[in-house]
Amino acid sequence: MDYTEPQFFRVMQYAARADRDVVDMVSGNPDWDPPEGLRDGLRDYAEASADDYQYPPSVGLTPLRDEIAARRGVDRNRVLITNGAGEANHLAMTGGLHHFDGNEILLTDPVYPYYAGRANFIGADISFVPVDEHNRLAPADVRAAASEETAVIVVNSPNNPTGAVYDAEAMAEFAAIAEEYDALLLSDEVYDHFDYAGRFSSALRADSDHVVATNSFSKTMAITGFRVGYVIFPPEDGPTGTLLERARTQHMLTNVTGSRPAQYAVLRALKTTSPDYYAACRRRLERRVDDFCAALAAAGAEYNRPDGGFYVMARFPDFPGSFENVYELIDEAGVAGMPGEAFGESRSDWIRFALVTSRVDEAAQRLANYFG
Amino acid sequence: MDYTEPQFFRVMQYAARADRDVVDMVSGNPDWDPPEGLRDGLRDYAEASADDYQYPPSVGLTPLRDEIAARRGVDRNRVLITNGAGEANHLAMTGGLHHFDGNEILLTDPVYPYYAGRANFIGADISFVPVDEHNRLAPADVRAAASEETAVIVVNSPNNPTGAVYDAEAMAEFAAIAEEYDALLLSDEVYDHFDYAGRFSSALRADSDHVVATNSFSKTMAITGFRVGYVIFPPEDGPTGTLLERARTQHMLTNVTGSRPAQYAVLRALKTTSPDYYAACRRRLERRVDDFCAALAAAGAEYNRPDGGFYVMARFPDFPGSFENVYELIDEAGVAGMPGEAFGESRSDWIRFALVTSRVDEAAQRLANYFG
Numbered sequence: 001m002d003y004t005e006p007q008f009f010r011v012m013q014y015a016a017r018a019d020r021d022v023v024d025m026v027s028g029n030p031d032w033d034p035p036e037g038l039r040d041g042l043r044d045y046a047e048a049s050a051d052d053y054q055y056p057p058s059v060g061l062t063p064l065r066d067e068i069a070a071r072r073g074v075d076r077n078r079v080l081i082t083n084g085a086g087e088a089n090h091l092a093m094t095g096g097l098h099h100f101d102g103n104e105i106l107l108t109d110p111v112y113p114y115y116a117g118r119a120n121f122i123g124a125d126i127s128f129v130p131v132d133e134h135n136r137l138a139p140a141d142v143r144a145a146a147s148e149e150t151a152v153i154v155v156n157s158p159n160n161p162t163g164a165v166y167d168a169e170a171m172a173e174f175a176a177i178a179e180e181y182d183a184l185l186l187s188d189e190v191y192d193h194f195d196y197a198g199r200f201s202s203a204l205r206a207d208s209d210h211v212v213a214t215n216s217f218s219k220t221m222a223i224t225g226f227r228v229g230y231v232i233f234p235p236e237d238g239p240t241g242t243l244l245e246r247a248r249t250q251h252m253l254t255n256v257t258g259s260r261p262a263q264y265a266v267l268r269a270l271k272t273t274s275p276d277y278y279a280a281c282r283r284r285l286e287r288r289v290d291d292f293c294a295a296l297a298a299a300g301a302e303y304n305r306p307d308g309g310f311y312v313m314a315r316f317p318d319f320p321g322s323f324e325n326v327y328e329l330i331d332e333a334g335v336a337g338m339p340g341e342a343f344g345e346s347r348s349d350w351i352r353f354a355l356v357t358s359r360v361d362e363a364a365q366r367l368a369n370y371f372g
Numbered sequence: 373m374d375y376t377e378p379q380f381f382r383v384m385q386y387a388a389r390a391d392r393d394v395v396d397m398v399s400g401n402p403d404w405d406p407p408e409g410l411r412d413g414l415r416d417y418a419e420a421s422a423d424d425y426q427y428p429p430s431v432g433l434t435p436l437r438d439e440i441a442a443r444r445g446v447d448r449n450r451v452l453i454t455n456g457a458g459e460a461n462h463l464a465m466t467g468g469l470h471h472f473d474g475n476e477i478l479l480t481d482p483v484y485p486y487y488a489g490r491a492n493f494i495g496a497d498i499s500f501v502p503v504d505e506h507n508r509l510a511p512a513d514v515r516a517a518a519s520e521e522t523a524v525i526v527v528n529s530p531n532n533p534t535g536a537v538y539d540a541e542a543m544a545e546f547a548a549i550a551e552e553y554d555a556l557l558l559s560d561e562v563y564d565h566f567d568y569a570g571r572f573s574s575a576l577r578a579d580s581d582h583v584v585a586t587n588s589f590s591k592t593m594a595i596t597g598f599r600v601g602y603v604i605f606p607p608e609d610g611p612t613g614t615l616l617e618r619a620r621t622q623h624m625l626t627n628v629t630g631s632r633p634a635q636y637a638v639l640r641a642l643k644t645t646s647p648d649y650y651a652a653c654r655r656r657l658e659r660r661v662d663d664f665c666a667a668l669a670a671a672g673a674e675y676n677r678p679d680g681g682f683y684v685m686a687r688f689p690d691f692p693g694s695f696e697n698v699y700e701l702i703d704e705a706g707v708a709g710m711p712g713e714a715f716g717e718s719r720s721d722w723i724r725f726a727l728v729t730s731r732v733d734e735a736a737q738r739l740a741n742y743f744g
Contacts, residue, residue, distance in 0.1 A: 009430075029426040039418045042633060046414035054401040055596045058381075083455055083599075086628035118625045224427045225632030227455075253490045256458035259631035260597030261414060 007113065007323075007342045014327055015336035023363040025353040026336050028160065028310070030222035032284065034269070035277050038221055041268030045261050056260045058252045060230070064267040068230055071270075072204060072213075080231050080247060083258050084224075085190045088214035088231035089154075090118060091247040095233075096152035096184030096212070097124055099243050104149040108137050110343035112160050112188075125149070130346040135162035135304050135313075139173035146181045153178055158191040158200060161313055161343050161352040163306020168201035175206035184243075185211045190229075191309040193220045193278050196286050200308060209234040212243070217266050219310075220278065226262040285310050288355040295364025299371045313340065313350045316371050321351045333370035335363045379485065379695075379714045386699055387708035395735040397725040398708050400532065400682070402594035404656065406641070407649050410593055413640030417633050428632045430624045432602070436639040440602055443642075444576060444585075450604050452619060455630050456596075457562045460586035460603035461526075462490060463619040467605075468524035468556030468584070469496055471615050476521040480509050482715035484532050484560075497521070502718040507534035507676050507685075511545035518553045525550055530563040530572060533685055533715050533724040535678020540573035547578035556615075557583045562601075563681040565592045565650050568658050572680060581606040584615070589638050591682075592650065598634040657682050660727040667736025671743045685712065685722045688743050693723045705742035707735045 008027055015022045045052070059065065060081025069076040082088040093115075097103065105119045109128035119126050129145045132138045142153060155174050157166040166174070171187070178185035187203030192215065203211045216229030233244035251257075289306060296303040296314050303314040314337075319325055321340030329351070330336045340350035357363070380399055387394045417424070431437065432453025441448040454460040465487075469475065477491045481500035491498050501517045504510045514525060527546050529538040538546070543559070550557035559575030564587065575583045588601030605616035623629075661678060668675040668686050675686040686709075691697055693712030701723070702708045712722035729735070 027427070031422060033422045034425055042414055042418035046411045046418065050403060050405045050594060053406055053595045053597050055399070083627045083631070087626060090626050114625065114628075117621075121621065121625050222422060223425045225425050225629070227627070227629065227631040249489075249493065253486065253493050254459060254462050254626065255455045255599070256486075257597070257599065259455070259599040259634045261633050261637070262631045265633070 008338065011323070011326060011336060011338060015330050018330050020331070020334055022330055023335050023357055023359045023366070025355070025357060025363060026338055027356070028219070028354050029224050029356055030219060031356045031358060032222050032281060034222045035273040037272030038223065038265045038269035040272070041265030042261065044268070045264045053260070056257050056263060058257045059248060060258060061260070061263045061267060064263050064270070067267060067270050072202070072232060074204065074232055075235065078232050078235060078244065080233065080244070080251060081258050081263060082229045082231055082251065083255055084218060084227040085188060085214050085216035085229040086114065087251070087255065088216065088229045089115070089186065089188055091250055092184070092186045092212040092214055092231055093118060093152055093154070094122055094250065095243050095247050096186060097122065098246065099240065100151040100183050102149040102151040102183070104147070104151060106142065106145055106150055106153040108154070109345055110161055110340065110347040112156060113342060115154050124151070128344060131162060131164065136164045137166075139170060139177065142174060143177050146177055146183065148181065150181050150183045152184045152186055154186045154188065155203070156188040158194055158306070158308025160191065160309055161311045161338075161347070163304055163309050163311060163313070165195055165197065165199045165308040166201065167199045168205055171201050171203045172206045175203060175208040175211050178210040179208060183210065187211060187213045189213055189215050190219055194282055194285055194310055195308045196282070196289070197307050204232060209238040209240045221266065221269055226266065227259060228262050228266045285355060288360040292353065292355060292360050292364050295361070295368055299364070299368035301367070301371065310355045312353050312355060313347060314353065315350045319371075320349045321347065326351060329370070333366045335366050380710065383695070383698060383708060383710060387702050390702050392703070393706055394702055395707050395729055395731045395738070397727070397729060397735060398710055399728070400591070400726050401596050401728055402591060403728045403730060404594050404653060406594045407645040409644030410595065410637045410641035412644070413637030414633065416640070417636045425632070428629055428635060430629045431620060432630060433632070433635045433639060436635050436642070439639060439642050444574070444604060446576065446604055447607065450607060450616065452603050452605065452616070452623060453630050453635060454601045454603055454623065455627055456590060456599040457560060457586050457588035457601040458486065459623070459627065460588065460601045461487070461558065461560055463622055464556070464558045464584040464586055464603055465490060465524055465526070466494055466622065467615045467619050468558060469494065470618065471612065472523040472555050474521040474523040474555070476519070476523060478514065478517055478522055478525040480526075481717055482533055482712065482719040484528060485714060487526050496523070500716060503534060503536065508536045509538075511542060511549065514546060515549050518549055518555065520553065522553050522555045524556045524558055526558045526560065527575070528560040530566055530678070530680025532563065532681055533683045533710070533719070535676055535681050535683060535685070537567055537569065537571045537680040538573065539571045540577055543573050543575045544578045547575060547580040547583050550582040551580060555582065559583060559585045561585055561587050562591055566654055566657055566682055567680045568654070568661070569679050576604060581610040581612045593638065593641055598638065599631060600634050600638045657727060660732040664725065664727060664732050664736050667733070667740055671736070671740035673739070673743065682727045684725050684727060685719060686725065687722045691743070692721045693719065698723060701742070705738045707738050
């Protein structure tokens with residue numbers, strides 16, 4: 001399918017126009033409050049001097065990069081602040097294509113549609129590696145798909161939409177495959193704070209000069225509208241050091257720099273937010289997973305219980321995950337999800353539900369009634 | 373020269389390391405306060421609900437696009453909110469190259485280095501059209517330089533670094549040339565509020581489907597760090613309508629969307645700021661132009677009095693605008709400007725001074741003493 005236009009808005013608009021109450025489980029917008037430190041940061045910034053309203057360094061505010069570098073255990077020089085994980089992934093993907101031989105990007109099926117859309121837009125060849133029956137990407141399948149044509153391998157853990165989380169061993173294998181085929185492993189880790197089994201391991205731990213990790217504060221701090229993300233490149237003095245240099249130039253020539261009030265507020269929140277905030281967010285999601293999965297079981301649906309992230313995929317008897325069926329669920333059951341076919345071929349029978357609503361129980365009950 | 377890395381930071385860093393007090397006239401960072409409505413917008417946003425912290429539409433907040441569309445006299449659909457004028461220019465330039473035949477971008481000499489850097493980075497051929505002896509781009513010279521290879525013609529009015537402002541007639545001619553050679557006229561109008569002779573005319577008035585106008589609030593509201601700009605494309609139902617469609621997709625796949633607190637605050641400022649604020653900013657700059665030019669005359673320097681914008685270029689006897697000489701001025705006179713050679717060949721004897729400091733008089737006095 002043509003992924004150039006992500007289809008989220010299409011479904012959200014249909015749901016908004018529906019002639020009834022609909023529980024919106026389409027988008028990945030958190031429905032909880034950001035940390036109070038973030039609001040404090042904005043309050044202080046509103047009183048800052050005119051100087052503080054001017055360009056931050058192109059690579060981002062220095063203390064924000066310091067804070068991220070310390071938390072991720074890397075040198076500050078490797079950290080580039082981006083306009084959300086979107087730009088971070090864009091820089092990594094275009095950089096990998098430019099740096100390494102070959103024009104192919106390996107993606108999973110099912111895939112987060114932005115990856116596929118971006119790969120199409122920049123003219124890459126895409127090869128999809130289907131996940132296994134446990135919704136996981138098997139390193140052996142990635143190795144079998146990789147070739148000299150491969151320039152970038154994209155992994156997302158915790159995964160949207162499957163909920164898979166890759167441990168240190170799997171990540172090390174993905175990195176080894178990237179090294180073996182002289183390609184880039186791009187590891188998108190934006191859901192890293194939503195790891196229910198404690199299995200998550202950043203690709204940075206593989207300590208490979210073929211690994212780039214991307215992240216953002218959109219989900220962690222419930223601020224998808226702020227656009228503060230980052231990318232961590234291999235060291236500049238290593239064999240792939242020009243990746244970083246080129247990304248800095250590309251970032252400067254595309255965006256100049258990221259928005260300063262947003263960076264300022266995120267920095268404040270990073271420095272002041274207790275681990276309790278993140279733990280409470282994770283527990284809230286975990287409870288929603290429990291409730292929603294129990295209701296799906298009661299409704300006779302097949303489902304995958306996510307190890308991380310905040311999406312659940314479900315399959316209902318004789319009800320494939322087409323746009324048509326999703327629209328029917330909106331109109332008849334009052335629940336909006338994303339059709340599995342929007343994520344690729346392997347899960348086209350499934351529907352993805354985002355658990356970012358306090359009405360998870362109600363949605364589950366509506367589904368149970370509709371299919372019961 | 374290689375424009376890929378804009379050289380502003382190089383000079384600013386040299387000035388910051390100097391062993392003496394230096395008046396910084398390098399960067400284009402306004403030194404005055406933003407409108408109070410902007411700060412009010414941030415204050416209110418800090419108290420907004422969790423919903424308001426999530427993704428705005430990819431094309432930007434609807435009421436912000438409405439406000440801009442009304443002011444520019446265009447349909448809202450044509451307005452795309454970008455991460456500053458940097459992204460706006462990037463979308464327009466890459467879009468023009470993709471849409472029209474030919475791989476050439478026409479730029480002026482002297483040139484704002486970001487245009488040339490971006491054109492290099494995206495693999496375009498560049499043809500430089502020197503300005504005339506009045507520091508103005510002559511339409512006849514643009515026509516002579518244009519060919520079937522030309523895909524994009526970039527004009528910046530009021531101009532950085534020359535201070536030229538193009539009236540309606542000149543803009544109409546530039547648009548006619550773009551139509552004649554089936555190319556895009558990209559008109560960057562970020563200094564439109566700093567028009568001292570009342571001569572400025574937006575390229576949008578040419579009402580051509582070969583014109584794209586870019587702008588931002590960075591200079592107008594003294595918020596270069598906010599990254600709120602916009603681009604206005606030709607109507608979607610016209611012969612060049614796919615330019616808009618493709619830019620929306622590129623914006624979504626690169627940045628997803630722009631930062632919401634910044635858009636929210638700009639919207640508030642647009643709705644609440646009196647024309648007096650903008651007039652006071654313009655008068656402040658005009659007084660600085662007067663003072664600085666008078667002092668340059670007294671120092672025996674040649675200079676161009678800008679019709680708009682906030683830069684003055686000066687030429688001192690036997691003192692070309694090289695990086696070496698600029699460093700000497702920093703160390704010996706305590707004044708930092710940008711070397712003319714950073715902007716191209718035609719003004720390599722000149723030095724650009726940004727009048728975004730309250731110490732314009734002092735800088736002028738220092739220059740007079742040094743060259744006197």
